Amino acid sequence: MSDWGPSLPETRVVPFGRIRRERRLPVRGEVSAATGGRLDPLDVIARAIPPRGRRALSLTRVLGVREADVPRRLLKQVGDTVEAREIIISKPINFGLQQLVYRAPGAGTIVAIKGSWMVIDLDGMPVDLKALYRGTVVSVMPRVGAIVEAQGALVQGVWGSGQEGYGVIRMVTKSTTEVLEADPLSVDNRGTILIAGAGITEEALRKAESLHAAALVVGSLEGHLRAVAQKLEMPVIITEGFGHIPMASPIFELFSSLNGQEAAVNGAMQMRGGARRPEVFIPIMGGRNADRGIARDLVPLTVKPGARVRVLCEPYLGRVGVLPKELLIKWSAEESGVRMPSVEVELQDAQGMEQVIIPWTNLELIG
């Protein structure tokens, strides 16, 4: 019989460690970074020109050219670039005295011609891929991007609005339970990563955007503010969930200890098909932080007595505690009458200490 090694999902809150992150262009382009190169967060490591649009049209329809005649009427071929209003195909009319022409609707590239159908990718604006993580290029993916290795502190969120930002960490609430109002925000917050405890008002959220804050990291967000956050240019990350939930103490304490340091915020997330979490990374150089020793790769957290866990269900949602010394998983009846495997957790955080029984599926490791 095998030993049942119970497992739990995890959220990483790491004061010092080594991470590797893939940085990818949205479409194929040119990668300028070289393996071994050291990177600052704002360094451009790759550039691509995603098409502004893709035009697909029938030359037969727009010009009245028979499919068989298309090849000899074409002035451009697949792979050719075209300028706006440049003639792509022409057909003589009125006994050859005049030409009926089709002009490029914009600058772009002819990417396909099949029969009478042509596809043109219209040039868009160049997109620069920034390093975001201060570190070293350990691998280059030609035309795609690079893998960056970096050392420092890492905090994973649970939801992100999708954008990226870089700035200096600024604690804007004094406690994990405080909700950020608009008043304390000022022009001093321009370019900073705002860290707030339990939440933020809509007014404060909009003010943070207008002040050009680099990012917002908050314990929770009211459900109706999700759509607001998604439309902002700055990334928003929440660490606990939607509703009104204080930021977990270990996260708040780590941010407090790093107040004033530069950090990168990556708000991208994906739930399925290659899940990834939004995160805040605070680069820490070895020389400046010699007392921390050598940064090590992050290894998965393990379930063991005394392991730090976070509760994922009401009424203790977001509370942090530890697993008991004797890890006894027992069947317990919940308020609703359902029996499920549960464990006694000793909650130990800024909100106090207490022993509670929590269903096993409603816990995660944190650390």
Next chain:
Amino acid sequence: MSQAATPESILIADCGAVATKVALVDRVGSEYRLIGVTRTITTVEPPGSDIMLGVVRAISQLETMTGRALLNDQGELITPEAETGEGVDALVAVTSAALPLHSAVVGLSRDLSVASACRALASTYATVDTTIAVDEETGRWGTTAQDGSTGGPSASVEGLAASHPDVIVMVGGVDGGAITPLLELANIIASIGSAMEEGARPLVLFAGNREARAQVAERIGSTLEFRAVDNVLPMLDHENPAALQNELEAIFYERKVKTIPGFAKLSAWSARPIVHTLQSYARVAQFLARRYAFLVQALDFGGATLGWIRADAAKTTRALLPDIGMAYGLDRLVDRIGLDRLARWLPTSISLDDATAWWLNQSLRPWTTPIRPEERIVLNAAAREAMALGIESQRSSRHQEADLVLLSGAPIARGGKPSALLLMALDALDICGIFSIAADITGIVPALGALAAVNAEAAAQVLERDGLVTLGTVIVPNLSPYLAEGNVLQASVTTPKGGQIQVQVAPGSLELIPLGTGEKAQVEIRPARGVDLGVPLTKGVFRREIEGGIVGLVIDARGRPLPFTGTLDQQRERTQEWLWEVGA
């Protein structure tokens, strides 16, 4: 057990998008019983990225629960069962963890070939993201000269070019019909396909006029992977969906299921090819339909999809509705349905802000289990709307009839109250008549179809003894809009012990009559004029022996569609009353 013998001890693994369940079935005395079921988180996503991690964990839990060794020291499955009782004779597995196959349907006529293809795809694991029909374009493919100089593009073709389908299903023309329009379609698909990056190009599946097959293949095959099957609409009055469905199923398995990390090992452990959970569930519904001559409607509320099966003695149809999940898809469901619609199902004691937060949090951490009763009410509110969406998308399948409704998946697995589950089904299903509602309390019923492939007797016995619990029998009369004032019907229920209950059912009311599981009562109903029970009456009276359930016998005289009128607050108060009336 010899290799040729029927396996007697069997592990069933059901790997869903969110949860992996493993059940042990074995012979106990003269019959097969469910020995135990365990549930753990599915591990196809990082950091695990191996479906076997979850399967092995669930089996290990089962070892702890039953005290029976199932894995050896190397973590391999012990099979066949040893004389000492260790191991099992076989393992069978089903999965719904794969992402759906994204498809685009391109055809000549919206109402003919495209409609036929979409109907065929509704019963597969493919989602239809884009459709293009030639006859919908403004006269021709794209507009002609605009502003006197340049031609306009086709918006729908550009929509296809901007999408990223796994498969383009190309249809059009009856067999022997005109070929030229299909060659134009082939050019469009070939040009769009060749504009896409290599490695991201879709497969083209042709199910149109068979005479055009060679020329279409010639135009597309040099650029894109091309396959052809029999015409989905060979004649105007005859659809032939099977070939298209079978090929799409094969593509789904090649491209989505077999690429699940760890799938090869799970396949090696499984005594039969791993099938999709819905395929297995359809077999269960088919079994019940044939055994009892029932019309069965079976629903599976998955973490990422909603599965829907309709089975009668002659035919079984199934539909998989992606993006209507009870976990991963909840945030999208909230956006799609809108809070006002969802809020109708929440009693006034639950704030809409709390409910919204709970729906969103469940989508972020799909594996968590609600423990407070109000959280289950909130989950069931979303489940009602998911079912309604399912009904809407399957309107043509006439889902409004049933003898038996089966419920499986998240709302049941998360321990919903039986009366709340029954009311949820009544609220959402557009079914009138007399039917029973049963729930899969173990969460393993959909996978029993796979068990039947290795031991049909075991599957049937476990299904009836351990798998399903009858919530109750319901009578839902169809009320005429011209119903006269007064009661909808009079019911008389005579229990085997001689007790009699007389009920006058008023319009708009829900009546709950106590009639326990296994108890049968003689029921006599006299419907008022304008009330249709959906069953034949004898001299204006319906008489039948009816079996109860955990909840009992329910008479639902609220009418269909449900009377949601007035302000949102009034609607929510009505929801609260309905919950009280059935004891939910």
